[in-house]
Amino acid sequence: xxxxxNHLKYAESHEWVYINESGEAVVGITDFAQESLGDLMAAxxxxxxxxxSQGEEIMSLESVKAASDIFAPLSGEIVEVNTELEDEPxxxxxxxxxxxxxxxxxxxxxxxxxxxxxxQDYQAMxxx
Numbered sequence: 001x002x003x004x005x006n007h008l009k010y011a012e013s014h015e016w017v018y019i020n021e022s023g024e025a026v027v028g029i030t031d032f033a034q035e036s037l038g039d040l041m042a043a044x045x046x047x048x049x050x051x052x053s054q055g056e057e058i059m060s061l062e063s064v065k066a067a068s069d070i071f072a073p074l075s076g077e078i079v080e081v082n083t084e085l086e087d088e089p090x091x092x093x094x095x096x097x098x099x100x101x102x103x104x105x106x107x108x109x110x111x112x113x114x115x116x117x118x119x120q121d122y123q124a125m126x127x128x
Contacts, residue, residue, distance in 0.1 A: 010122035037063040043085035076105035
């Protein structure tokens with residue numbers, strides 16, 4: 001069973017998101033997703049300043065098994081990327097909910113969070 005913090009919202013495409021104290025949406029992938037991918041070899045991060053729409057492909061992660069597209073859980077502008085992943089993509093494997101975050105978005109409409117899953121709903125989805 002994967003670890004699922006209950007303060008996060010989850011996308012069906014296995015990204016998590018929360019709004020931090022600065023009003024930015026912090027995005028990563030779930031423990032379930034990183035386990036499925038296996039050992040990460042590279043993170044192809046988005047460009048700061050990129051405007052994205054909810055559900056849009058924004059970046060990819062490469063593992064020993066495959067490359068996986070990462071989708072934006074919210075619409076907005078990329079305001080920061082986790083540059084540590086350029087040298088240490090395995091942070092996503094080691095700390096998927098902490099040091100392995102991927103990017104931050106200045107959301108256009110925080111109500112888009114309502115389109116995402118709770119921890120219980122996400123767990124039910126991956127259990128199927």
